[in-house]
Amino acid sequence: MSGYDMKQFTKEVISNFWSESYGQIYTNLKMLIEEGLATAREVEEGKKPYKTVYEITSQGSQVLGEWLCEPISTQVPRDELSLKFFVGPLIPLEVSLQHILTHKEQQKEQLARLQQAINRMEKEVPDVVPHKAYWVTGSRLGILVREARIKWCDEMESLIRTKMKQ
Amino acid sequence: MSGYDMKQFTKEVISNFWSESYGQIYTNLKMLIEEGLATAREVEEGKKPYKTVYEITSQGSQVLGEWLCEPISTQVPRDELSLKFFVGPLIPLEVSLQHILTHKEQQKEQLARLQQAINRMEKEVPDVVPHKAYWVTGSRLGILVREARIKWCDEMESLIRTKMKQ
């Protein structure tokens, strides 16, 4: 894959749970090569401009394998939506409602796109592909979490509407 | 509140959805004072060592109010667990299982602590406190999301156990 391809990949395939910027990708690729964990190769296809295709080395595979087996590092919790609602009464009710409705819309859109992606995958990827079950089940996490957030938005919405009537 | 108090606060009260390091807290407090959004006051209580108590200024309140009304900034998705499982077949099944079981345990612990915190809040905070409904409903997001993740772990667990038998 080229650096550009990697960016496309995060955008199209794993945007559900991951993202990277060009800055991050090209900088780290350079580091990986210095450390001997990857190699670069210039490729020309027909009239297209040249492309630098990166490949993992056997040493890189080993390091990757080790990392994959390491326990998952716990990420610092940082949910701006929750934070803003913790100080709820400081925000006008109409604004609170708008925040919730916007968030719900976003989650619904993401949910729909994810669902579509899974449908496409189930149709197009043959069952024999060993990754398939992981891809499908893995995507389920995104679905379940988004459903949970939508449910919360509904609860929050009725709380706010009740307050508005008072 | 003092800087130290703020750290304790994130740890004890809002750790469910937020966290800050001392580095961040003291550095930003300094900036807020330079910008006139907060003031510092040295306080001595009995024999205790001195404490610097910070207070928001009216200008600070205004800026805070504006920020609270701004739309929630979308955070970059970065879920290491999902990432590791996307490349599932590269990990030995026993290790995958261990990852899942560990994550499930962590989520269950967090869920239990959150539930306790809510129970305590419902008993101890009088209903007339305007923040109360927001605190309780706000905490629900943490509960729903953790429940979703636990459910996913169960699904993943049975997928892995099925594969192990093959």
Place this chain on the structure above:
DNA sequence: CGTAGCATGTAAGTTGTTACATGATTCG
């Protein structure tokens, strides 16, 4: 011929963590 997409990269800036340094008090 201009716009969108393909393709690579860097520099500056922001944000945040970790580790360290310091010193007082409280409690078993």
Place this chain on the structure above:
DNA sequence: CGAATCATGTAACAACTTACATGCTACG
């Protein structure tokens, strides 16, 4: 008296984003 907790702060580093710079090709 030693460990935990209260309390403040900084320096080094790590991670990451954004904006910019460049130039090619495909297509309407």
